[in-house]
Amino acid sequence: MTTAPDAAAAAQTAAPQTRAPQTGTDLAIRTEGLRKVFHKQRAVDGIDLAVPRGSVFGFLGPNGSGKTTTIRMLLGLSSATGGSIQVLGEPMPSALRSVLPRVGALVEGPAFYPYLSGRANLSRFDAADPTSDPRSRKDRVASALDRVGLTHAADKKAHAYSLGMKQRLGLANALLTPRELLVLDEPTNGLDPQGTREVRHLIRSLADDGTTVFVSSHLLAEIEQVCTHAAVMRTGQLVAQGTLDDLRSAGARTVTVRTPDVGQAAVVLGRLGLAPRRDGGSDVLVADLVADVEPETITAELVRADVRVRGLAVGGGTLEDLFVALTGEGFDVAG
Template sequence: MTETREAAPGSLPIDLAIETHGLVKRFGHRSAVDGIDLAVPRGAVYGFLGPNGSGKTTTIRVLLGLASANGGEIRVLGREMPQQLASVLPEVGALVEGPGFYPFLSGAANLLRLDSADRHASSATRHRRVNEALDRVGLGHAAGKKVRAYSLGMKQRLGLANAMLRPRELLVLDEPTNGLDPQGTREVRSLVRSLAAGGTTVFVSSHLLAEVEQMCTHVGVMSAGRLVAQGPLDELRSAGQAHVLVRTPDGERAARVLARLGLVPGEAPGHGVIQGNGLDGIEPEEIVAALVADGVRVRGFSVENATLEERFVSLTGEGFDVVG
């Protein structure tokens, strides 16, 4: 029976593909993962976000049984881990810490060998499934080329193909766009969306904000081994402070009005634009009325929610790569 997580009173229980409680992983006296509670809904594209060294890959290794936890509870696809590892892993496809292949074999030959090592895979459909997986990641034309001649991006694609050799309930991808050019990145993004649309839960670890925002439905933010926030992407963004943008030639006067209303004038995104941060409980109409009443010539006005980058910085006090 699939386990579910208790939801708020009056709402439906949440069916989780990955669930942890107080998960801890230490290396000596250092806690790489420090008591995190993951909740990954089935069917979601969950972005596991954080700078390099924040504990993302270590968490993934523990979830997949590649490393043992020092404390806490883990459930993957409704089953306890690592106790039920043997029944869970056949339902999970993974790309962790970069793919490793035999360089003297072709891409297709590597996948055939890996698939033959999977006792749950059908030998009757092996060649068809390998060809389909290579086509899905754009490597059909390079199927017969030796892997030593593959670029980093091509090897990354081959790793994705290996993770998708059989239908999976859960796909775990650690930095899947590493080494890919912009076109390859867009293709991986589209592939992840299509997998989720087909019912697969996709758990994507990344340090690239732009990729997470375009690909994911849910986000968990890691910082120094701790999970500092998680939830639907839109809710996480809206939890940050919204701000107003006023386009006016009367910048100093507009800034004084915003300050009087309790908004903190901030860095403007362009010439002739004043930003007011900390919008909380003030109706936009009130702000415009106050500006006009004070003689400010308002040529444009908008209210914008905090970006994921701004939300991350407010949660952790640090920044990281925002573009690939």
């Protein structure tokens, strides 16, 4: 039987390569050997991140895997211990002044002046941007509030906002001016199902307009439904990255055989290098597929051995399968 460490090793071998491309002109974010050490603990351990321009990039990993720490370094909110960072083709943090006006961000939950209205908060934030035109501030604020569905609560004091409304207001702040890159850390935190759907639609519309969207999330539904690319973090290391289709195909696949001849079928599967196990009934065997064994081969060998096959099905090959194999942890699939 395949053990959890064996499954993780196999998945990591099968997963798309994590090395960043040699040229960064087509990348919105690129890191090489990026490290962050806190009191001898490696929170981020030499990651090579490559985020294509125009993509919706999902950044996945269990709590404590280093996602938020990485985001803070990308935005110049925390200094790196080692390695290099490029954002929108410019080195960070030395190019902060030229890069940050082109980047919108929502990191670790938004903070507002509690006794100012949502509209007044956005006006204050917009006024703090030296590149914004005060003559069009009112229209910008109104447009941002409308995009996140907060027009009806624009004049309500921020301290009376729910968690979901504060998340929306934080998104509105990130959208006050057009951005080349939008960095969102858990953007649907606190939102109800309708709000979550609206944020998904907003992310898609931004990507359609050419904005690169970098989304850190623990919700599988968010990544599956809106992202084109993704990366998986584990204990500070980047263990997989690539297109969503590539990552799905790297997930572990299983074959399920239903037969009254369980013992004979187990012998056949064993000869093929598989490790069958009982699952779900006395007539059911399940085995993890290996790269060089196709389901058609299994069917042919079972028939050749006179095994009576009542059913054969192939499953797996999902993003969740890969995540569990690489991190050893379950995934919140709520949407």
